[in-house]
Amino acid sequence: MNLTVRDLAVARGGVPVLEALSFTLAPGRALVLRGPNGSGKTTLLRTIAGLQPAFEGEIEGAGERIAYAAHSDGLKSMLSVTENLRFWAQVFAQTDIEPALDAFDLRGLEERMAGTLSAGQKRRLGLARLMVTGRPVWVLDEPTVSLDTASVARFAEAVRRHLAEGGSALLATHIDLGLGEAQVLDVTPFKAAPRVSLEDEAFL
């Protein structure tokens, strides 16, 4: 199933920040949002994740298909790394946290309280949670903040695997993730953005 956005306008504080936005994101595809600070990327992602209503337009294929990773890691600081992952796995009716521990290099940190982790380790744990949601559409806001080069590469690899398994990813980022074949959508406030269809693009 595609994620489809049609003639979408999104607003913060009642003020539209983006409008006339349309795109289709098919299974196996990634779309990177690019735009200057304040251009509305976070607002768009929050709207697609269902955290705020659309100002105008339609979103299809979102709802319970979305796993959203916001700017903040949203961890439970008094729970250990494994307890955090188990908690989230339970919320999403999943059981296996082992692949997430491996993918985000959390081995050796399993029993550490999340609150005692470094910023980059917290971010790795926050991103590892995506893998225990079982949800097909990853919506990611600046996912690589605080990550070192090796962790960025691990993250990109996790995204690639997710796409290869039929998932999709919508990401706002200012840095090059090395997802060479990902489509890029330039977000320009108050101007009609180009229509993007990822259905016919080569597999990432």
Ligand SMILES: Nc1ncnc2c1ncn2[C@@H]1O[C@H](COP(=O)(O)OP(=O)(O)OP(=O)(O)O)[C@@H](O)[C@H]1O
């Ligand atoms: N809580 C809020 N209330 C009112 N306006 C807000 C709020 N949060 C953000 N804005 C404004 O909405 C606009 C879009 O912000 P948004 O965070 O979506 O941009 P962004 O493209 O994600 O920026 P960045 O690259 O800096 O993260 C900006 O002008 C911002 O100042």
